[in-house]
Amino acid sequence: MADIKLMxxxxxxxxxxxxxxxDAYFGYPITPQSEVLEYLTAQEPHKRTGxxxxxxxxxxxxxxxxxxxxxxxxxxxxxxxGPGISLKQEGISYMAGSELxxxxxxxxxxxxxLGTIQPSQSDxxxxxxxxxxxxxxxxxxxxASVQEMSDFVKLGFExxxxxxxxxxxxxxGIIGQMMEKVxxxxxQPRLAEFDQSWVTTGKTPDRKRNIITSVxxxxxxxxxxxxxxxKKYQRMRENEVRFESTNCDDADYILVAFGSAxxxxxxxxxxxxxxxxxxxxxxxxxxxxFPAEEIKRLGRQVKGMLCVELNAGQMIEDxxxxxxxxxxxxxxxxxxxxxxxPEEVYHAILQKFxxx
Amino acid sequence: MEKENLRLxxxxxxxxxxxxxxxxxxxxxxxxxxxxxxGVVHRVIMEVIDELGIQSETIGxxxxxxxxxxxxxxxxxxxxxxxxxxxAVATGIKRCWPDKYVxxxxxxxxxxxxxxxxxxxxxxxxxxxxIFFINNGIYGMTGGQMAPTTLxxxxxxxxxxxxxxxxxxxxxxITELVATLPGTYFVTRQSVHTAVNVRKLKKAAKMAFENQKxxxxxxxxxxxxxxxxxxxxxxxxxxxxxxxxMLPFYPIGDIKINGxxxxxx
Ligand SMILES: Cc1ncc(C[n+]2csc(CCOP(=O)(O)OP(=O)(O)O)c2C)c(N)n1
Ligand code: SF4
Numbered sequence: 001m002a003d004i005k006l007m008x009x010x011x012x013x014x015x016x017x018x019x020x021x022x023d024a025y026f027g028y029p030i031t032p033q034s035e036v037l038e039y040l041t042a043q044e045p046h047k048r049t050g051x052x053x054x055x056x057x058x059x060x061x062x063x064x065x066x067x068x069x070x071x072x073x074x075x076x077x078x079x080x081x082g083p084g085i086s087l088k089q090e091g092i093s094y095m096a097g098s099e100l101x102x103x104x105x106x107x108x109x110x111x112x113x114l115g116t117i118q119p120s121q122s123d124x125x126x127x128x129x130x131x132x133x134x135x136x137x138x139x140x141x142x143x144a145s146v147q148e149m150s151d152f153v154k155l156g157f158e159x160x161x162x163x164x165x166x167x168x169x170x171x172x173g174i175i176g177q178m179m180e181k182v183x184x185x186x187x188q189p190r191l192a193e194f195d196q197s198w199v200t201t202g203k204t205p206d207r208k209r210n211i212i213t214s215v216x217x218x219x220x221x222x223x224x225x226x227x228x229x230x231k232k233y234q235r236m237r238e239n240e241v242r243f244e245s246t247n248c249d250d251a252d253y254i255l256v257a258f259g260s261a262x263x264x265x266x267x268x269x270x271x272x273x274x275x276x277x278x279x280x281x282x283x284x285x286x287x288x289x290f291p292a293e294e295i296k297r298l299g300r301q302v303k304g305m306l307c308v309e310l311n312a313g314q315m316i317e318d319x320x321x322x323x324x325x326x327x328x329x330x331x332x333x334x335x336x337x338x339x340x341x342p343e344e345v346y347h348a349i350l351q352k353f354x355x356x
Numbered sequence: 357m358e359k360e361n362l363r364l365x366x367x368x369x370x371x372x373x374x375x376x377x378x379x380x381x382x383x384x385x386x387x388x389x390x391x392x393x394x395g396v397v398h399r400v401i402m403e404v405i406d407e408l409g410i411q412s413e414t415i416g417x418x419x420x421x422x423x424x425x426x427x428x429x430x431x432x433x434x435x436x437x438x439x440x441x442x443x444a445v446a447t448g449i450k451r452c453w454p455d456k457y458v459x460x461x462x463x464x465x466x467x468x469x470x471x472x473x474x475x476x477x478x479x480x481x482x483x484x485x486x487i488f489f490i491n492n493g494i495y496g497m498t499g500g501q502m503a504p505t506t507l508x509x510x511x512x513x514x515x516x517x518x519x520x521x522x523x524x525x526x527x528x529x530i531t532e533l534v535a536t537l538p539g540t541y542f543v544t545r546q547s548v549h550t551a552v553n554v555r556k557l558k559k560a561a562k563m564a565f566e567n568q569k570x571x572x573x574x575x576x577x578x579x580x581x582x583x584x585x586x587x588x589x590x591x592x593x594x595x596x597x598x599x600x601x602m603l604p605f606y607p608i609g610d611i612k613i614n615g616x617x618x619x620x621x
Contacts, residue, residue: 024452052451056444057477064441064474068417068448071435076448094438200433200449202413202456211427213418213436 003184009149009176010035012184013079013105013169016153018045021190022103023074024052026065028084031117032173033107036079049190059084063091063104070100071212073199075157075191079105081173082123083114085131092166093132096229097214101160103153104138105169107176110337118337119173121259124314127170128288135226137233139240140168140287142258146180154185159240163232170287172310174260174339242285243294247273251280253349254298256319257308258284260339265308267342268349277355287315292322299323304353308345309333328353380406380431387425391591393581394423396548397490397557401459402430404561414457414565415449417442421463422496422583440471443478446485457568459486464505465495468530472504475530482539482573486564489531489576492583493602500586504528507605512586527605531578535611541573543612547580547603549595560610572615580606 007015014036017025027037037055045051052069056062062078069076080088085106095102106127110120130136139159141152152169160167203209216222244262247269248254255265262283272279282298284291299305305327307316313331320329332348334340340348349355380402386395405414411432418426420439427434437445442460450458467475467489478485494512495501501514505527509518519527535543542564546557557579564575580602584594610618 024448026448054447054451057473060441061444061447061474061477064438064444065448065451067437067441068435068445069452070448071445072449072452074452076452090438091441098436200415200435201453202411202415203431203433204412209427209431210433211436212434213427215424215436 003186004181005184006179007146007182008035008179009143009146009171010107011039012146012150012182013153014039014043015184016150017077018043018049018051019185019187020153020157021049021075021188022051022077022153022157023190024054024069024076026054026056026062026069026076026078028056028059028062028080030081030084032109032119032176033079033081033105035176036105049187051190059087060090063088066102067091067095067100070095070102071200073194073196077103077105079107081107081109082111085123085126089132092138093130093134093136094214095166096130096132096136096138097134098212099164100166100212101157101164102166103156103160103169104166105171108170108172110335116337117173119260119339120310120335120337121172121261122311122314122335123170124287124309124311127168128290128318136229137236137288138166138168139163139236139289140170142170142285142287143175144259144262144283145175146178146182149175150182150184163236165232170259172260237289240286241289241291241293243291244283244285245294246281246283247278248280248282248298250278251298251301252278252303253280253353254302254305255279255281255308255345255349256284256295256305256315257281258287258315261308261310264340264342265345268345271342271346272349277349279349284315290318290322292318295319295322296324296326299326302327304328304330306345306349306352307331308340310339311335378403378406380411382429382431384428386429388422389585391582391584391594392422393492393548393579394490396554397488397579397581398426398429400548400554400558401461401488401561404558404565405432408562408565410457410565413455414459415453417445417449417458417460419460419462419466420497421466423461423463423490424497426461440466440469441474442466443471443474443483443485443487447478447481447483450483450485454484457565459488459564461488462490463496464489464491464493464503468504468528472530476534476537479534479574479576480537480539482541484568484571484573486568486575486577488561489578490581491578491606492581492586493527494583494586496583496586500583500588504530507601510601529606531576531611534576535617539573540576540612541570541615542567542575544576544610545578545580545606545608547598547608549582549598553608578606580608
């Protein structure tokens with residue numbers, strides 16, 4: 001029987017973490033994602049599955065705990081929002097450099113600075129360009145429902161271990177806070193046996209010591225390491241692109257939106273179709289790797305694309321790169337916690353593309 | 357005359373060996389300046405792990421500082437931490453492997469400046485780990501800048517006229533500070549400038565690992581050491597300067613044993 005519950009996005013994420021057999025969570029409170037740590041501490045997962053939950057003294061400490069724990073080869077995660085995610089960049093860069101798997105949830109709020117606790121999508125650049133120092137990428141999954149807040153935990157861990165890389169779930173205050181029905185997947189065991197060939201366990205006589213590090217002062221070796229990392233990111237681009245299309249096949253115009261903005265755009269598509277305008281929606285599910293090929297293909301077929309974003313227009317740069325000038329790309333955006341209505345987006349379409 | 361004709365393999369014989377390198381140090385030549393305390397402390401920690409027979413259960417964390425490549429020399433599983441974050445990294449490891457031995461190895465800039473928060477909170481949580489804190493009063497790796505532990509009036513590349521406490525505050529005695537936290541079970545300050553002190557450090561290091569079995573809190577071992585390069589002295593001068601200037605300010609001895617403060621006369 002399906003296990004269906006009414007939950008907040010943040011709670012669904014936390015419950016999914018326990019069910020996915022996560023070994024450890026380290027976090028620090030910040031709105032709008034504090035429910036993750038609150039839900040986990042209330043559930044006492046050390047009793048349910050043996051999962052470790054620890055409130056750290058800062059996001060810096062939390063991500064470095066994740067870094068240490070990830071070095072043991074276990075499934076580990078953290079969550080935060082804008083200001084905290086900025087602090088975590090140090091650790092994320094170290095994990096990318098030393099190739100450690102982990103899951104990081106960012107429930108985006110508006111910035112810059114302390115900004116606002118209201119929802120936003122303004123960390124798109126930070127998430128899709130690595131975020132910290134050095135040449136690296138992390139797969140970025142953008143959930144658009146409470147269901148995906150749960151499902152992406154499992155997918156996120158799969159990707160993290162497939163590529164031995166941090167994976168970011170880029171959510172926002174709307175998806176994190178809203179309540180929806182969610183079908184929870186069954187409890188998976190925490191891994192009792194796992195690949196320990198590279199992890200810190202204590203050196204045994206039968207193997208060389210395992211070292212987890214990102215530093216190498218030999219330029220030739222460091223270049224080779226960087227080249228290997230780039231090959232890995234290329235493999236992600238080739239194999240992990242995910243997107244969702246709605247009414248794109250016959251579309252004259254396409255909305256491109258991710259996460260909560262795509263939910264609003266779903267409604268706009270309906271409104272437009274009722275009025276006889278052939279509007280479609282392309283929703284990138286992975287923001288890195290970006291569905292550039294699909295957007296390029298659609299760009300040859302349509303009269304215009306409208307990016308709808310809760311930021312100053314960040315994803316639009318990737319869309320413009322992808323379409324290679326084959327079509328017009330316009331922007332409708334809101335900032336600071338403001339959210340457009342479906343009708344507002346509909347009118348933006350009419351206006352930007354001079355539809356009578 | 358006869359003796360001079362002895363071949364090397366006739367000299368290097370089991371019965372002639374008075375000092376042997378522990379197998380827990382690799383064959384890699386130390387990158388430390390001659391006379392630096394780091395190498396001695398490495399050896400002491402590795403000897404203890406060897407003697408306790410816990411190599412297969414021990415994970416070390418190297419810092420950012422001169423000892424960033426401690427993992428090249430220590431023949432154990434290790435993880436390199438970002439500047440100051442070693443106690444948080446150790447926390448993550450220990451929480452995932454609660455029955456293994458975990459220790460950090462950190463300089464004074466790493467532990468008492470950029471990593472103050474991680475240090476204090478790991479101590480306060482009473483993580484069942486050991487922290488080895490090498491206090492040489494200066495930033496060795498980056499070329500001898502002022503550290504939080506630099507003595508008043510002491511010269512460094514960023515206090516070229518001596519540390520002015522009106523501008524830069526006084527040196528921090530973080531070891532005394534963490535001793536006030538109930539989470540620390542064993543807090544001591546040692547040095548490695550004489551053979552006797554090395555032996556005392558070894559005893560303390562052994563206790564720090566044995567304590568981890570008890571799960572009663574964190575063991576914190578400061579080692580007052582020299583940075584002869586940063587101090588711009590010869591190794592011998594540096595040790596003498598350390599004895600005359602550092603040790604009066606950072607007195608050697610146990611501060612807390614088995615969770616209780618040690619009475620000092
Ligand atoms: C975030 C960050 N800031 C600064 C540095 C540069 N840095 C490297 S080592 C070091 C000081 C280390 O001094 P200490 O901890 O006293 O160790 P020592 O070299 O004296 O053993 C600094 C500031 C860095 N690597 N990372
Ligand atoms: S610079 Fe100082 S701390 Fe670093 S190895 Fe040389 S003497 Fe030791």
